Amino acid sequence: MTLKKITIAIDGHSSTGKSTMAKTLARRIGYAYVDTGAMYRAVTLFALRNKLIRRGKVDEPALKDHLKRGDIVITFRPTKEGKSVTVLNGKNVERYIRSMRVSNVVSIIAAIGFVRKAMVKQQQAMGKDKGLVMDGRDIGTVVFPDAEMKVFATASAEVRAQRRYDELRAKGDTTTTFEEVLANVTERDRIDSTRKESPLRQADDAVVLDNSHMTLEEQDEWLYNLYLDRAKN
Ligand code: DC
Numbered sequence: 687m688t689l690k691k692i693t694i695a696i697d698g699h700s701s702t703g704k705s706t707m708a709k710t711l712a713r714r715i716g717y718a719y720v721d722t723g724a725m726y727r728a729v730t731l732f733a734l735r736n737k738l739i740r741r742g743k744v745d746e747p748a749l750k751d752h753l754k755r756g757d758i759v760i761t762f763r764p765t766k767e768g769k770s771v772t773v774l775n776g777k778n779v780e781r782y783i784r785s786m787r788v789s790n791v792v793s794i795i796a797a798i799g800f801v802r803k804a805m806v807k808q809q810q811a812m813g814k815d816k817g818l819v820m821d822g823r824d825i826g827t828v829v830f831p832d833a834e835m836k837v838f839a840t841a842s843a844e845v846r847a848q849r850r851y852d853e854l855r856a857k858g859d860t861t862t863t864f865e866e867v868l869a870n871v872t873e874r875d876r877i878d879s880t881r882k883e884s885p886l887r888q889a890d891d892a893v894v895l896d897n898s899h900m901t902l903e904e905q906d907e908w909l910y911n912l913y914l915d916r917a918k919n
Pocket of ligand 1: 722724874878
């Protein structure tokens with residue numbers, strides 16, 4: 687069986703394990719992987735560090751100027767362990783972009799039209815030669831509407847909150863409560879799906895993956911089989 691190089695778009699709700707599934711699939715089939723959520727998180731970190739977000743309000747003109755001037759350069763760097771880390775202006779910011787401080791306001795930054803435009807442009811450039819797995823919210827609808835494989839990942843809010851809570855605990859956060867994480871997950875769902883700019887929605891030709899009750903192995907096989915089906919000539 688010969689396989690052609692395709693584009694794989696993985697969208698869906700937050701904390702559905704999109705990046706884990708996308709990374710695993712990319713490694714298995716030798717594709718590049720791009721985490722677009724990390725890009726919005728990096729812009730958010732930049733905005734917080736430069737005091738461009740005050741009481742939930744963003745200084746949009748200033749942020750626009752920074753983007754225009756090229757002050758916010760986001761790249762990905764592979765580590766010795768075979769992982770990929772997010773780099774903001776030359777510095778590894780992986781740890782900071784996953785903090786609650788960033789999680790709590792990232793939806794506001796991701797709802798700004800000019801921010802999305804700048805990120806989408808970079809994402810399309812990264813995928814111009816195909817052969818990549820990209821995860822996010824608008825990959826199958828806006829970034830790569832012609833992607834050969836589109837997945838829409840979902841799971842119940844409680845299952846997703848538990849996953850993020852466990853992740854925070856594993857990273858040494860002992861103060862955030864499960865209720866706070868659940869509230870954050872629910873609030874982000876609401877903002878992501880109701881925003882004016884590229885709201886989170888399932889592309890008509892996307893396949894739904896509800897992994898509330900799936901093991902990682904089952905999920906990986908499901909994705910791999912879908913890939914084989916879409917990539918065969
Ligand atoms: O997947 P994540 O939780 O790291 O995403 C962080 C935020 O960025 C989330 O609020 C949704 C937003 N996002 C987006 O609007 N579009 C994307 N392509 C990826 C993420």
